Amino acid sequence: MTEPLFGKVALIGIGLIGSSIAINIRDRGLAGEVAISTRSRETLERAEELRLGTSYHREASDAVRDADLVILSIPVGASGAVTREIASALKPGAIVSDVGSVKGSVIEQMLPHLPAGVHFIPAHPLAGTEQSGPDAGFLELFENRWSILTPVSDTDPEAVARLTAFWEALGSKVEVMTPEHHDLVLAIVSHVPHLIAYNIVGTAADLETVTQSEVVKFSASGFRDFTRIAASDPTMWRDVFLHNRDAVLEMLARFSEDLATLQRAIRWGDGDALHALFTRTRAIRRSIVEAGQDTAAPNFGRQPPRKDPWNEPGEPKA
């Protein structure tokens, strides 16, 4: 192990992403000190039990003192308020970054509060699972995933290089783009997929002709894939939709137009149109597997469900 990349890192927020960063810093020796801050006393105590840092703080401004790198891992809607709190305690020359799924709004919220002399480099690691909280973190979360940096103009290239080295040390691949482009890309590869997953799970739960217990029981025929995504953290995702509104509405409008076309093809029995689309989409799946962004194993290589004769699986609990 070589010299740590940073003397002290402050992690503000310690959910799935924050705790995965913490585990990486600890297990790979990437910093001398790790100060952790979160509002919830319970979460902070849990972070300490999990030995995620070297010091623990209820106040974010206490955590960031003397830190060389500060990373906000909080719902994007809280970015402005937290930046206002920490601004005066930031060390000159520190790198301030985040992991939010929206970049334009985060920059708008944070930039006005930041003092001159700190390097603000917004970032977004495209990694996650449907789980949340400090217990959900794990070392391999960022392995072979992309992290996108969206530096604002005039950012010191040396600071960008240091943050790039940090994400690469976590196993990530790094790409730089503008915040506007990031928000468009994420709207289609992440935000709208989450929205329609949440939506269809809600639609299914509200039917009067098919019971909720039938939906659960027979979910393996496709529906269950959507429920995984629709189990993601509600607060984080509420903020994503509120803060990437324009790009999400734009992509959603296109999705709905295309769906209306498919609906019309079904109504009028246009099998050729359906077959043509279904063939085209298959090729995109192949590209994703070839690009190493998903497993080629059928059903994602899911483990077969546990068999337990005393508590028979397959029967939904009443």
Next chain:
Amino acid sequence: MTEPLFGKVALIGIGLIGSSIAINIRDRGLAGEVAISTRSRETLERAEELRLGTSYHREASDAVRDADLVILSIPVGASGAVTREIASALKPGAIVSDVGSVKGSVIEQMLPHLPAGVHFIPAHPLAGTEQSGPDAGFLELFENRWSILTPVSDTDPEAVARLTAFWEALGSKVEVMTPEHHDLVLAIVSHVPHLIAYNIVGTAADLETVTQSEVVKFSASGFRDFTRIAASDPTMWRDVFLHNRDAVLEMLARFSEDLATLQRAIRWGDGDALHALFTRTRAIRRSIVEAGQDTAAPNFGRQPPRKDPWNEPGEPKA
């Protein structure tokens, strides 16, 4: 191993489902003979190479002769034509079944051609992967999955019991319901989820502001789950939508209404409405995992993508 359930089984169609049935019959000794028929010479030869049956036939009517159980595993749109072909060769007292994802239309297509004296019991195992063809089959496909039987009126209960025993021998759990109810349930748990997965993959491919290579590269943030479903067999799914039109259009209308409501909540910044839905959908995921219908492992327990320094993953091929 006890006495085989059937003397001779005929499998018409030998894709993912047909070949998985064949492997089960062979490895569990469920029948004395297995006659396999498919139109494609290439597929039939492959089935023989894989030792999926005991005899191989280009003509379905040759395969069904003397069979005690005949299972059609073909796109649902072909059910009528194939039944007409085999009708006169069926053995009196034989059970005739299928595995189609739509039941009302299959019954309409098959029933008029079937001679008196055969037991017609439509069936649908709710099992599958995104792969297709005779090489895709495997022994555990039906393990802990539901198979739905939709017997028409006056079906001999003894024949239903034998087919139930057959599916149970394949590891499946069996439920009986009306064809109409089956088609409604499947519309929401399977058909509409497949349609919206196909649709969003198409939408993403058609954008001019985000390139297809970016969609592939950054797919791990949610989109890739949809591409798995959108890689399913195009012919099979074309037929599903054409033959379960009314139920699919009904469920799709509800989905679109709900999506319009969400869209409005985003436009007007109604975070409470979003948070309330996102919390409710999380509970449904929990029920599915508790019911043994999906794994609790994050990201479906996906294996981390292979690392290969000579052919770096994560970079989409041009």
